[in-house]
Amino acid sequence: MRRISLQFCLRALGGTALVLSLGAGIWLYAQEASTPVFKSKVDLVVLSFTVTDNKGKYVNGLKPGDFKVYEDGIPEKLSTFSEGDRPAMQILEDGSMRPLLPTAPEAMRVAAKSSESNDAFVGTNVFILFDTSNFMYRGFVYAEDAIADFVRGLDKADSVAVYTFSRNLSRASTLTSDRSNAIVGLRKAVAGDDTALYNGLLLTLRDAAKVPGRKVVIVFSNGPDNASMVAPDDVRAVAEDEGIPIYVISTNDVNKDPISSSVFRRISQRTGGKAYWAKTWQKQVEAFESIREDLGNSYTVTYYPAPNPNEGFRRIDIQIVSDTGKHYRVRSRPGYRPRAF
């Protein structure tokens, strides 16, 4: 049985030191000359965010130099940068960028295993979580149609997985860049009974966390949860820590249960996602468009956190240096807790 440990050696290879991050599965150019073997706890932070102006329009074309990222007020040095579905770029010492190296064999193996794609760092890995419980009984087929539409409309660079849940999770279609495979999986969904939304969401986040690159979880559910053992805020904390935005798409039926609607709003906002309500499942076009725009207009940066004694919640602050008038609004997760193990 092979296990991948987060602690591993950083080794100088052939005069050019390479840093292998299994957590993110990325090969970066060396920043320093050959270094002796030492051990380091790898904790690459992936941070996705959108920038909008005071009219709510997405602001595009910003460069790494336009941002300052702080953790608990400590400035962080960015490692990679990408915008929308464009490939991630490595940020060099002088602030210039260059494409990442082709994925190394080991990283490829990890990526291939988890995403069935060799190009795991382009586009977004979209995890769809479809509620097939009793509460969705009447809208089941319409929701299924809506999800199929959403999958068809995703950017070509994106990969998609379709999971369903009622009392247990079911991986209807694992992460794939082939839309038709995802839709075949979706169409095999079976109606279930109890609703364990937060259990299902937690397991989806755990799967998503194993995949390198940018990822989001999109939940199609009307709630309310009646079977989960975990609390929504514990699940939200996992999403925050892993840097995975959660989007929730519901119909107005969810408003019959104010707790569910407020929880949906809270977990999506706190993770950098959004919650949407439409009158019916057939009228979700606007929500889909908005999510697609979010995915296409977001920035993703990665960094290795600077030394920070705080082992609890670390607050992330993104400042836009070029926005002197403070007209821009940044939407991202507020922070995370570093892993203890």
Next chain:
Amino acid sequence: MRVRYPAALTFCAAAVLSAFADQTATLDHIQKLELAGDSAGAREAFQRALKTSPEDAELLGGYAALLERYRNPGAREEYRRAAVRWQATGQSQKAQAEARRAILLDLIDGDRDAARKDLAAYREYGGTGVTIPAPAAAAERPSEVVYIPGPMRSFARMAAISPDADPATVLPALARNVVTNGYQASRSNDELEETEYLKLVHRYVSQAWELDQLAGPDKVIKVPACESTQTNDLLRVLGYRMRGGCGSEVVLETVNASRAFLTTDSGFPLAELEQALRTDKPFSYDYHPTAVPVLYSAAYWVGAKEKNSFLDAFLGDPALCRFYLGMSKLDPETAAAMKQHTPALKLRSYASVLDFFGGNFEIRDGKAVIPGGERSAAMWGELVGVSPDKGADFFEKLLIRDDGWLASLYDALSRIQGPVQDYLTQPAHMKRFYEAVRGKITTPGPARPVFRSNADMMLLTTRLRLEPDGKPHIPGGLDVWKQVFIHNPHNRYDQKLSKAAPGWKDGDDVIEALFALCRKPVDNEPLKMFMALSDIDRNREKPLEPATVERLTSVWNTYSAQYTMFNDAPGVSDKTILAWLDAAENLDRIKDNLLRQDAIGEMQGLTGLWQIFCRQGSIPAANADQALASLVAPFATLKSNRELFDAGRSGLNLLATSAGAASGPMQDRMLNLIAGGAHLQPSDARSSLIEQEQRIFEAQKLLTPDLIFELADNLERVSKGEKLNAKLAARMAARVTDIQLPRNSMSGTEKNSMAFGFWVDKHIEEERKVNFRALIDKAGKDPEKLKDIRGLLAPSLRDTIVGYNYLHYAPPGAEILITNPLFVRGHDFIGMSGANHSWRNTELYGSGWPSNAGGRLVGSLAGLPYALAEAEQNFLVPTQTQALIWGDLVPQMLLTATAPRFWSVAPEQVHWVGMHMRNGESLLAEASVDEAARSKVFAAINRAASPYRASAVISDLKTGDVKQALDQLTPSELYSISISLAPTDDCPIAKEIDRYRKAAPSLVSDEAISRTWGTPKPTLANSYAPELLNLRTFPTLMGYSSRIMAESWESNQLYWADLADETGVRPEELNVLVPQWTEKVVERIFASHLEDWPALLKSLRSVGDDVRNSAGKPDSTERAGSEE
């Protein structure tokens, strides 16, 4: 006179003797290797020896036997080679023996052709008495079928049947689902109305017939092109339409939601149809109806007129389904006799009794097979009204006798064997007990509810304990039980029994009273008491004193859930048991709720750890009593937080010392002990367990005892004038303040329900707001007040101690423990106000409330392993859609994988199970080819399995289908068959078993094997200590007793032992692998109903196959000398 041998002869003899000596030494060496668990080394040694002497028949035979013992497919070939060599040296008897083994292995592998060839060789060597039976003729198989429209997988999805189900089991499974899930009481009248499940099945069948029409005579749905009439016709039936014209943009969307739901829920290949329409390619879908066998004939069930619409009639008639289900449980011989004797209409009238209790009806040669045999025949005849000699008539009368009471007694007695069955079927006893359980008013009988209600009787008959003189064991003696019935709390027992109790003369009177209570629909408290106390006595050298039993029964309502503790360490004295009760009662008197819950939690946490350490042998049996007595002593007088803290600290020290971990940081000591013991060799398995423990400990943000103790010591010194160690206090505060209180935006229902959590929240809040600096300032220079401050560390210490229990029983994955940082702290030892949950079994509360802090455990720690497993089960991800995850079975399987540990398991104990499995297989194969061997093997099969399955297995053996026969037996049945036929013959496995028995008698005794490979049975045996009871699997039972059904499944551990033996897994690795394997088994179960044991068996074997494949399947071509 001395005989002088020629020199050459002397030399030859010497050479032969030398060779013989060498060979003997080699074989001895190999045996030693194998005994030490080095099967690979033994194999290599054989290969080396055979390289030197490739033609040595003895070695070849030995090598073949070794390969056979580890299920290596190369064994057959080696046996053949050995046979050839023996024959070449003129030892034809030995050649026959080797060839015979090859035949048996051929049949075990299902290779009939090879068996025929080996049989020819066997006969060539002069062998006789072996015949390979002819395969079953087609005519012997059921010929009549009914047709279900469309593919099986679609119908199976809609009808909640496993698509992998054997076609012969489809109608019984459907019948069961219709009976249990198809109807519900109507709100408007007394009639039953269809459930949504059955409505959907009906609607699906209707839609499927429409599609069947579209499929035409070829039974293939064809759409030649996007623009075609067939497209429109098909989409109309499916409930979809095309959005956009034909072309690459076409999308299918719902137009008729109810039809579309059936389409998608039944798994119609909609995406493929859509793709075909987009690309304008033809679409075709095989829509042949599915033929499923029907018992006897369709006309038998629905009459000749309706036989063509069998499915509709079947779905529309729950009574018919019940009847079908009942008949499907009978073995063919019994069914044929009953069917011939009793009209269908009459049988149908008693279908509920037939369904629940008919499974053990057995007619052989026209006579009823009855529990108790000849001795009880007359009494059975008297009770039923017909002699058992008239088999069919006997069972007909049994069915209609008394609304099922006598049938339920018959069923319960059929499931047991040995002295208890002898006792219960003594004619006088039988009559008394039957009359007691039947009572005067027989309605409603035990077959009336949806699930059978005779759980108590099954429990009593299964677990009754007899003294060596054959009389029932009455814990504490007769007088105690008289008092129990006389004082009959709240008049809950039968008034007549209370009146009769003073006149009871012996144990039979008590048993009769217990039988009488088995018919009551209310909680059978005396029976539970009786069973629990009998179970405690079962393993004790000296039974409990009457005074102890009296005390234990008098406080049963409050403390009974804790009694399993006394079972896990049978050396506990009466004095210590009473001291424990004193301590518990003292804690219950504490008025301060916060202190009381912390004290109860801490005492339960400490005794829980004691239980774990006793069970795994870390605390030697001789010290168990003293350790428990010392552990509970401080709680007997405890009144303050300071005393509580001191009790916790001394308790941890005591446990660590008693378990052999006398020095080092307490956290390391405890984690080591929880991971198996203080002095185990380092290993990957151990490191992996400790790593998992640390991960959970961190996730729960618990404080290490070392930090707590260091701070306490500092506070002690503060009372003597030293300064507070601010760093230590800050470390603790940093850890605690990170804990968030649950959100409080709750609905009304949640607020009410969360009344459970009030004291939990207070507990966490108290921990968060501790400010040592302020407290020290407030205490001023009063040394007592300063000392009291350390009492504020007690809640944190309680969490740590309770947390250690959680760590030990953490189920595979442990998602909740990793994700919810409040799970341990949130353990609610008080529960709802007004109800005393503190000592009750652990229960799961609060799942599914979006704004609470997640589910939490309420009650004591007594049922912690089960509750944790129950909480975790919904995090398992089924590999099949719609897989039925069993509510009670899965937690029981998970706890079976985590509670028993394998640190002290010896390789001999692993191989012992493996050898018995091979021996069981071999015995069945022998019975198949040798009529002389059949009777004893068939008798053993009949003892191990129900008549229906035993009959199927025997039928397969009679037609030479050994592999098929073996596939139907569970590992526990196969093991039981081998054990019951104590190997005495000279087959290689029997010899090897005998050798192990002599070489390691204490390791392979029945008791040792039971403790090693048994399963914990907290409900059935009142203990978490593993035990093998060799039970027939129980049916679904009402109420709490559905856990009993789960606990009757004893096959997993035996299967893992066999698998470990075969794949060379070391025993300690099982501590990590068994939970992982079990998780996979659960995820792969695809069952059609609650008693679908074959589905579980299938999943078990599927995981086993994966393990074999990943371990590197033994190479069938690998053989000695192959390098040459």
